[in-house]
Amino acid sequence: MAALLITLFLPLLGSVLLLFYNKENTKAIKYTAFGISFLTFLISLIVLFGFNSGNPGFQYYFEAKWIPIIDAGFRIGLDGMSMLLLMLTTFISTITILSSFSAIDKREKEYYMMFLLLQFAMTGVFISLDLFLFFFFWEIILIPMYFIIGIWGGKDRIYASVKFFIFTAVGSLFMLTAIVWLGYYTGSFILHSQYGFTTNFILIRNALLNTPIPIEVQRWLFIAFALSFCIKVPLFPFHTWLPDAHTEAPTGGSVILAGVLLKMGTYGLVRFNLELFPQASIEFAPYIAWLAVIGIVYGALVSMVQTDVKRLVAFSSVSHLGFVVLGIFSMTVEGMQGAIIQMVNHGLTTGMLFLCVGMIYERRHTRDIAEFGGIARVMPAFTVFFAIAMLGSVGLPGLNGFVGELFTMLGAFRSPFLHSWAYTIIAATGVIFAAVYLLWMFQRVMFGPVTNPKNEGLKDINKREWATLVPIVVFIFWIGLHPLTFLNISDSSTEALIQRLELIKSGKLNSNKHNTISNNKINQENPNQIQKNKN
Amino acid sequence: MEKEFLFILPIISISFFATSAIVIDAFSKNNKNIGFGYSLIGLVITAVFSAYSVHLSVNSLIPFYHTESLITKGMITFGGYAAFFDVLFCIAGIMTIIASKEYMKRNYKEINEFYSLILLSISGMMLIAHTNNLLILFIGIEIMSISFYVLAGFIRTSLQSAEAALKYFLLGAFATGFLIYGIALLYGSTGNIDINTIGVYVNSGTKISLIFYIGLGLVIIGLSFKVAAFPFHQWAPDVYQGSPTVVAGFMSTAGKAAALIGFIIILRPMLTIDVYQGNLPKIFNSGTIKLIIALISAGTMLIGNISALVQTNIKRMLAYSSVAHAGYLLMGIVANTAIGWDGIAFYTTAYMFMQIGAFTVVSILEKNHEGRLNLTDYSGLSKTHPVIAATMAVFMLSLTGIPPFAGFFGKYYLFAAAIESGYTWLAIVAVIASIISIYFYIRLIINMYFKEPAETEMTIEKSISYLTVGISTAGVIFFGVFPSIIIYFSHQCFRLFMF
Structure with a gap:
């Protein structure tokens, strides 16, 4: 319990601590930030060891009073999926802070403060079990990320940061309305709670399992939540902020954006959309799966024609996260497990690709593919790391990407909710395209003779850069060769979720009769409701 | 008797200090600090009295508030929400006075009348909050407004300030005409000026005449003007731009809060009976009144935010955002439920901190009257004045409604109120309006943080105004993270309506 709280609050404390540092003393600032982040990672390991993966429910549950009058509490807890994502957050944050040491050369104090604040909020998103608290953290993330892109970003940073801010805020404000509606509805009409309002996630989930919201309303709530999450993922038509944000953000920002922030969207889809609106999710599954498949192919095709390495990796994210969404909305154990492991994979490999791009950018101050060529001769060690990340992203068997993609496609293939093989077949072409664009890029950057004289004197990676890359490589191989270690953590909670969904599909939990009864009850009890219906 | 006296002590004390401050001014013309200190002490004492009556209200020690046997003859309510708002007005006044010391000195207009006028306007606001009588409401609104007219034109030598004062005065007088005519019609149709009695009359089931609704409509128009609600908002940008910056901050927070509590007091009894009442004329019922206010609300949010998008002057931008x-x-007010009143109480508190804070920052950076007011003047502020820029960013993010700042929770609560009373569409309009507002609030942050500073170095002196900025920042963050403190008090205070 204490360990989880420390994992959450230590970065915040660190951020406040940095406030009192002298601006000029950059070395101390860097090492303090890194130390805090690393310590958080170690403490999160304690959380991991205390985690019982056989238990499908929420563990480390902690509740504190916060705003009792609307029953919004400080409620946190972990299940399998959030455990994995929590580990990913602490791990990637530590790596990112280490990687920023030389890349950030102005206003370091603010940068590391923002970063630790970001880590605090991200951790909060993955462990909060209260809709209000979740939204609280979800929105806090906007602030540091906005500043990270806007202050330390590239040439078009202002455009990118504003686009990022507005896209995300638009989605989340509709989610806010949905949260209020949901809290009021469940509090007043299902639970009849003392305050007529609740945002307790577990309470709402259990209540809705027995008395589902009428499907007409559920559709709107589903859309309001899904819009916010799909923008964050980003799913196909909402993805346009991502390439700009990624390209303009500093390396650290890109890594954390790809590594953790995008996962918040997919996490939200599983945690809130599937759990709270199962009927609507079943109804919408094919449409969202189609968007995911389109995203897979579209992202891959657009990546192929990019001339900027970073933009290429950014578009590949659109493609890879398509697999995650496809896996989630296949609503099978394989698909879901694949999606969860793919979230981790994407965080590791794409994060590492961005790190590599950042390293080469620091040396050459360009990311144009045409400027490179023959890097393998000057930077052999770097080439090996880049190759591992690239192959992991392609999905080479034995490396991590393969496991995730295989599982999600398997899930989509035999999903009782999607009823079609087409998803898998089209998604599979995305894997082929991935091989094409990544290998082609790799070839153009790394192989061949050194055509550009500027590339001749490049130094190979230094000790600190080794330290950032090696831990990721270890996990890339670990997941690739023995995925069971990771799959086991989320196994039981995923199975419990899928079981619930299947029960609902087979009609055992969802009866229309029940709906109408509860509807009538509502109308009798609340005159406002009648008035609303009349309006 | 003694206890009744305790509850109206805030009004008595503020009136005493407001009037005596003018007298003191006459004797100490040369020492500016005396008037400043005296009014500050007066406000603190009043705040303590108000806080004490909040304490009494929370512990349910309020006398039944509209009996003829009380010393106020039922014209003035005791405690409850009124006490809550008294505290609010006092804090707004304290913050404004602290911020204006340096500002007025820079404009060569540090006259002690300024402070006594602020106290006087607060006494008007308190009367509004305590009112249980249409005439007291009118007197309160007039005391407040006339003080504001003078305050708006306080920098006499500035054309803009004079223009603001005149414009405010003419339009304000016009709106007051509507208000008093409405009050007359309400009296004519119900035979009473006691709001509670009118409420009882409305809900008693007797046939209500058309004149009553016309009167109510005129009162709504008059109050909408004071709140600066669409379509009666046009004065706000000009007046806020022209008047002294600190005064604009004060008018747009405390003045607005006072007009809103007046709105609540008048409309609450009229809106309680629902559509079941068959003998009302079809188009006039509480549903219609609610709908009208909902439309005003929706229009106000949209117009205010859309107009703010294109502003280049920061005071105008803040004025439109206040609309x-x-x-x-x-x-x-549309919700007219406990959660709605709590929402208003919380949001006015949060809004007071962020808006006065923002206006104070503007006043600190302002060179002389009218200088350094363009958005572009804020370029690179985070490099030249990191602390000021950080606080301004906090106020902007809070106004946008981003957690962990207080503005977010206020919005959440008001959305909850709208949704709870069946006005989901209004909440969705509010969401759309907030989305529009994101753009202009973060544009200021872009200027401060992402752009390079202008060539001319901005020099600002350290002054006592920083204290206001500090209080505001602390308030915005603290009440953003722990909102339940205010909600607890306001909930207990608004229980008075349940009696």
Whole structure:
């Protein structure tokens, strides 16, 4: 319990601590930030060891009073999926802070403060079990990320940061309305709670399992939540902020954006959309799966024609996260497990690709593919790391990407909710395209003779850069060769979720009769409701 | 008797200090600090009295508030929400006076009358909050407004200030005409000026005449003007731009809060009976009144935020944004439930901190009257003045409604109020309006943080105004993270309506 709280609050404390540092003393600032982040990672390991993966429910549950009058509490807890994502957050944050040491050369104090604040909020998103608290953290993330892109970003940073801010805020404000509606509805009409309002996630989930919201309303709530999450993922038509944000953000920002922030969207889809609106999710599954498949192919095709390495990796994210969404909305154990492991994979490999791009950018101050060529001769060690990340992203068997993609496609293939093989077949072409664009890029950057004289004197990676890359490589191989270690953590909670969904599909939990009864009850009890219906 | 006296002590004390401050001014013309200190002490003492009556209200020690046997003859309510708002007005006054010391000195207009006028306007606001009588409401609004007219034109030598004062005065007088005519019609149709009795009359089931509704409509127009709600908001940008910056901050927060509590007091009894009452004429019922206010609210949010998009002057931008915030606040009145009133109480508190804070920052950076007011003047502020820029960013993010700042929770509560009372569409309009507002609030942050500073170095002196900025920042963050403190008090205070 204490360990989880420390994992959450230590970065915040660190951020406040940095406030009192002298601006000029950059070395101390860097090492303090890194130390805090690393310590958080170690403490999160304690959380991991205390985690019982056989238990499908929420563990480390902690509740504190916060705003009792609307029953919004400080409620946190972990299940399998959030455990994995929590580990990913602490791990990637530590790596990112280490990687920023030389890349950030102005206003370091603010940068590391923002970063630790970001880590605090991200951790909060993955462990909060209260809709209000979740939204609280979800929105806090906007602030540091906005500043990270806007202050330390590239040439078009202002455009990118504003686009990022507005896209995300638009989605989340509709989610806010949905949260209020949901809290009021469940509090007043299902639970009849003392305050007529609740945002307790577990309470709402259990209540809705027995008395589902009428499907007409559920559709709107589903859309309001899904819009916010799909923008964050980003799913196909909402993805346009991502390439700009990624390209303009500093390396650290890109890594954390790809590594953790995008996962918040997919996490939200599983945690809130599937759990709270199962009927609507079943109804919408094919449409969202189609968007995911389109995203897979579209992202891959657009990546192929990019001339900027970073933009290429950014578009590949659109493609890879398509697999995650496809896996989630296949609503099978394989698909879901694949999606969860793919979230981790994407965080590791794409994060590492961005790190590599950042390293080469620091040396050459360009990311144009045409400027490179023959890097393998000057930077052999770097080439090996880049190759591992690239192959992991392609999905080479034995490396991590393969496991995730295989599982999600398997899930989509035999999903009782999607009823079609087409998803898998089209998604599979995305894997082929991935091989094409990544290998082609790799070839153009790394192989061949050194055509550009500027590339001749490049130094190979230094000790600190080794330290950032090696831990990721270890996990890339670990997941690739023995995925069971990771799959086991989320196994039981995923199975419990899928079981619930299947029960609902087979009609055992969802009866229309029940709906109408509860509807009538509502109308009798609340005159406002009648008035609303009349309006 | 003694206890009754305790509850109206805030009004008595503020009136005493307001009037005596003028006298003191006459004797100490040369020492500016005396008037400043005296009014500050007066406000603190009043705040303590108000806080004590909040304490009494929370512990349910309020006398039944509209009996003829009381010393106020039922014209003035005791404690409850009124006490809550008394504290609010006092804090707004304290913050404004602290911020204006340096500002007025820079404009060579540090006259002690300024402070006594602020105290006087607060006494008007308190009367509004305590009113249980249409005439007391009118007197309160007039005391407040006339003080504001003078305050708006306080920098006599500035054309803009004079223009603001004149414009405010003419339009304000016009709106007051509507208000008093409405009050007359309400009296004519019900035979009473006691709001509670009118409420009882409305809900008693007797046939209500058309004149009553016309009167109510005129009162709504008059109050909408004071709140600066669409379509009666046009004065706000000009007046806020022209008047002294600190005064603009004060008018747009405390003045707005006072008009809103007046709105609540008048409309609450009229809106309680629902559509079941068959003998009302079809188009006039509480549903219609609610709908009208909902439309005003929706229009106010949209117009305010859309107009703010194109402003280049920061005071105008803040003025339009204050119009938009009045729209959010009106959602609580539409709801007319406990959660709506709590929402208004919380949001006015949060809004007070962020708006006065923002205006104070503007006043600190302002060179002389009218200088350094363009958005572009804020370029690179984070490099030249990191602390000021950080606080301004906090206020902007809070106004946008981003957690962990207080503005977010206020919005959440008002959305909840609208949704709870069946006005989901209004909440969705509010969401759309907030989305529009994101753009202009973060544009200021872009200027401060992402752009390079202008060539001319901005020099600002350290002054006592920083204290106001500090209080505001602390308030915005603290009440953003722990909102339940205010909600607890306001909930207990508004229980008075349940009796």
